[in-house]
Amino acid sequence: MTRSFRSPMPIRRFAGMTLLTVLAAAPDAIRAEPTSDPAKPAAGKISFDRDVRPILSNHCWKCHGPDAKERKAGLRLDQLDSATQPAESGKVAIIPNKPGASELLRRIHVSDADEQMPPASENKPLSAAQKEILKRWIEQGATFEQHWSFRTVSRPSLPSVKNKAWPKTPIDHFILARLEAEGLSPAPEADRETLIRRVTLDLTGLPPTIAEIDDFLSDRDPKAYEKVVDRLLKSPHYGERMALDWLDASRFADTNGYHIDNGRDMTRWRKWVIDAFNRNLPFDQFTIQQLAGDLLPEPTNAVAAFEQKLASGFHRNHMINFEGGAFPKEYHNAYIVDRVNTTATVWLGLTISCTQCHDHKYDPLTQREFYQLYAFFHNVPENGLDGRKGNAEPLLKFPTEDQQKQLAELSDNIAKLDARLKSAKDDEAKTVKADLDRLKKVQTEVEQLIPTSMVMREMDQPRETFVLIRGQYDKPGEKVAAEVPAVLPRLPDGAPRNRLGFAQWLTHPSHPLTSRVTVNRYWQSYFGTGLVKTSEDFGSQGELPSHPELLDWLAAEFMASESAATTWDIKHLQRLIVTSAAYRQSSRVTPALVARDPENRLLARGPRHRLSAEGIRDLALSVSGLLQHKIGGPSVSPYQPAGLWEELMARADGKNWTAQEYSQSHGADLYRRTMYTFWKRTCPPAQLATFDAPDRETCTVRRARTNTPLQALVLMNDPTYVEASRKLAERMLLEGGSTTDDRITFAFRLTLARKPTARELTVLRRVFEQQLARFQVDPAAATKLLSVGESPRNEQLPAAELAAWSAVASVILNLDEAVTKG
Template sequence: MGLRRYFKYFLLVSVLVIITVSVLFFQKKEATKQQAASDLISYSFQVRPILSDKCFACHGPDAKKREANLRLDMAESAYARLKDGKGFAIVPGNPEASEVYKRITSTLPDYQMPTPESHLGLLNDSEIGLLKKWIQQGGKYEQHWAFTAPKQNPLPEVSKKDWAKNEIDHFTLSKMEEVGLEPNEEATKEQLLKRLSIDLTGLAPSLALQRKFAADDSEKAYERMVDELIAQQSYGEKMAVHWLDVARFADSYGYQNDDVRTQWPWRDWVIHAFNRNMPYDQFLTWQLAGDMLPNASKEQILATAFLRNHKYTEEDGVIPEEYRIEYHLDKTKTFSSGLLGLTVECAQCHDHKYDPISQEDYYRLFAFFNNSKEKGFEGSAGSGPAKTPVLTISNADVKNLLSFVNSRDTAKIVLSVMGENDTPRPTHILNRGVYDAPGKVVTPSGLKAVMKFDTVKYPQNRLGLAKWTVSKDNPLTARVFVNQIWQEIFGRGLVKSTGDFGMQGELPTHPALLDWLAVDFMKHNWDIKRLVKQMVTSATYRQSSMQTNEKREKDPDNIYLSRMDRSRVPAEFVRDIVLSTSGLLNHEIGGASVKPYQPKGIWEATTANRGSLTKYVQDQGGQLYRRGLYTFIKLTLPPPAMIIFDGSNRDHCEVKRQKTNTPLQALVMLNDPTVLEASRVLAEQTSFRKNSTEDNIRELFQRIVCRSPSTTDVKLLVEYYDQELNRFSKDKKKAERVLNVGDYVHEARVNESQAAAWMRVINTLYNMEETITKS
């Protein structure tokens, strides 16, 4: 029995040893494979940027500047025998036999590349090493990264697993660890709430909301606040602002003879679509081809106003065909830049110099829009409220079908929408892009460089284009939208060039994260609210915006996301913060655009004295206190205060606003009637409170700046209030003049000296950089 027992133990130990050895072997093999994969040089992400910077000027896509008939951006040219018959630019596997390698390592001025006279500068040792290793590995060219289908690879391994709140954090932390950066600690609850409220609603959090969040110490407090803010109607208003930029939404037709247009019901629909969380694929389909869906409803047709938001001429003497073509060129640009993130318009006059898009490709895309019923000219200013084809919305429609449309009166609403000709209009390639130089006839098709347009699956009309666009096989649509939302929340896209995912665009800072999010977005039914929640619940988003010297030196642009972005809020939200914190904000959702305070005379200086927009007629009452996205945008003169704060002028598709800091912005905050009136109204209300000066200041500071003031803050503001109160008590007429601003009714029996002093304090708070900054 002892021998038999020994034999069993021997077998058991042997099996365990074999299993252990096998596991270790396969782990080592897998580790070796992963190491080999990590050592593999990528043409798209490592090699092409070097070639583009140093070589493509003479050996790239531009035929007019090309030397030696050599293109280093194409494998077949790079591998082919050189023009002089002496060797090859790239010999896969053999750098020493490759002319490229020999010339970039040469010190002979007549032989080395780049040439001294090109002033491009020599390659450094790191760049030379990368090119050498790439050639050794076979010198393989790859399809452009944005034209390959995104893949959802496993999450990266990180050392601080406890830091991660969700999948996003694995990708960002992995990058931080690669470059030796540590994530910031979590921001304070006050900072987080203000950040969240601005990102999800565009408004500062109310005092009640601040107190509610401060009192909730549970683990789920933050997530509950995210859900509460996303559920508010103001979420749709905030999300709509970016889409209005993409759609070049405005309230006038543009050009010199500018007149009012009535596209605002489409804006109401966009707000409604975001609030009810319409899936993004449906959101796009309706806007591109809602009129072509089976038994299309009025709501689906209304959505197509997206394509009709471009400028229209109302000037006599124009050539209708020229402008009809111009309108469809605009649609093509809006589609390609806003939805696909490509500079397709570069191919209007000739083949694209950098991206694989020919002029024929461009006009095949243009052909989808060229069959619209719209005309190039319908008459001079004042001839009608909308351009053919139109959608008429009646009171019955608002009551029964389109309840989200905020119609304030009983008049019918007419707006421009899409409609197809029964007989397809032939589309020509236009020589040099000129309307009266037609060439070859082409049929509609999606961009073949992006994805094949299968005419069996996709009809050759706008509905087919919509289906091609939102196909889960399309490598761009989800990536581009995810990147736009990331930009809105984090201040900078994972691809910095938001409107250019092409060859000349920026490479993604976190390509694996972008792909993971794009695939996850599509897997979960293109759910926009879920995508937004993913981002704002990540540990990456919750970080403090504090910047250390080390982080400033290693990562000045914060591309590795080891801190949160700190930036001024968009133009519309500057106004919204002032109105909401003062209590003046009119929370009405939707409706026609409004005309708040504006400097006198500037409209009159930009009109031809024709049409209904010759003079600026300011609104009255509650319309003066609507949110920024409802401000009337005249294309020939957008709202000046918003333009000063980098608002979009809306004359073309815009996916990314510029960010500037100028003295004019400070002057607006000091002198704008809305800011002064908000300060006055809140000051008059404050003057009636029985609290101490210190308590009033603490509450005002919390309300406007959205954090508790420090002892120093309170001391300075108390001293300032006492100083101003003393000054106004001695000169009550001056107090009257200070308070004489804005149309909002004054509080009865107000102590003017106290109110004027409080107005000075409140105006100071509005002029603090922190007030209109998301940190």
């Protein structure tokens, strides 16, 4: 069977043309990628956080902000005391209530290039509107506020709304209040087919089956939708869907990265993550076990004790080097820096990486504080160049039952020989010694074959930590101890000053960031954009929340639910979001609303965006019947263009390392869920990279979402999708009924959860007839098409007819609606 990446001409010619025809015919929603800021310009009272801070942060704080070493003229404009005191010139930048006397206003209006602020060299001129905001702010008293994300979370009251029939969960009160204030109305609820497809994709990453669709359509219970949600939250595939985003955040991969990029095995840790989501491990425990599972008191249950240690592998997912000639201290430093940056992104939503070399230019974070955080992660017994054998110490071992039995027998025999050796003499002693050496060698060989997972472990004697001058690993400065940033709450009373205490600090109710940052990412996964668009940056350079009160209500509810009486309950949070009226809205939109709110930040319509790279492939495998539903296990290697790894990793000594040559999987492993695909950092799966999957060299909490011609070429020509089209065509012939329209309808419902319109039926019927005619006169082309992929072809089905239906299936899988959630 051929696995060529060039699919037969009929698919390329007709699929592309027909796809455009169907899209033009379908009465689909108008879509636009958002670009607007949801915050309205202030018409009355000026808000420092909303109106003034963004101006000062973007235009002034680089030279007049938190970074003392870069500060000019002795002027700091991020603090009231400094801004209202004389600068080095003797002049006062801001005099509250006196704009005419404030030097800041004079300097932003002056025409003299030597005095003008910001300087022309910065290429960041203020607009007239920005200047007016600063003037009005000073007129109104120049009130400064603590940055919104550093304030303690408090639960706001639900706002009152006029349309009291619309809200279904407390979330909707906040959405509707904003819409009513904007003079907008929410969209109608989406039809049931759209709803079940949307929520099934969101909670499991897979499309609903036709049986599941029909059950929902026939269920007249007013709570039918809620029943669907509850069923999906209990699905084992829910954990896989939730884990996928966490793998990005944790920079999970199957190789060590850097120039050799040899293999490693953290798949048991990946399975722990899936299981943790499925059993609804509270997020505070999810956090603590991953950051410090090795430091928790050991449970009496051996399995639980083992799982805690396994969880701590989160911070062993970073890249590991062993390059000849490299300095161990340099890369050891790189690993710890990565742990600090990843922790800051995932739990704090702050760009702390900026402080590795100097104080932050925009946020109240210092270089000294970076290395105080560094000290929490500096006590793992590792040397910096220890990835030569794949997994690097410290390790947790997973012997199989056979290995356990073999090791037990070896230990018993070694003990017996040791006892004999003590009394043996001369030739007997030599024989016993030889047998003993042989068994010990076998024991070592068996132990080296035991599967492992990298974990954290604390050294008995902690290392000293120093501020590194300019971030250089070999230029230590001031000695520091483990501590948290001054702008945030102190460590909880009694918390140890180690990773465990740090993790407990992150999940303490007084912490202002962890809950906000986490609920925002979950919102992002459903609506495409977080309430804070910059989910990786809750600092001054990040965007303001579109619905700040809703963000705080969700954060408070997540930490301690009033309705569910639970704490840090992940499933409860998911249920709140997907059962809301806001989530259930139709995604159809008018041109006027697109112009008013292109990014849907006001949420006057339902979510609609392209599926993830993994979601697109999983959908094709699922509807084709190829998908294997096994959960967990080793990573697999699906179809990939030949030679990618080999071109990149061509080395004279390449045979000495793992993961240098791509070895494609076969059989069931070809059709595992995409999250189990082997992830090589220096050459991520090509098909997934085309759809914006990250390289996982560093932490990612917000994927890009692009549209490129390469994506269309992958969907039409990659063996995965050509083969899926063939297997979907077989299902259409065997399960879809006896008429052309029935078969088209069957494939539509499998893929899109709805029936085709009359016009769509007409277009696809014509595609089938044209393709059938072509393949009947060109049986070789049919054979070539049907030979793509390793799954066996159903030889009982006529080749020309199956090839024609494969073309129809390809068109359906290529529809914009097929690769979109909405």
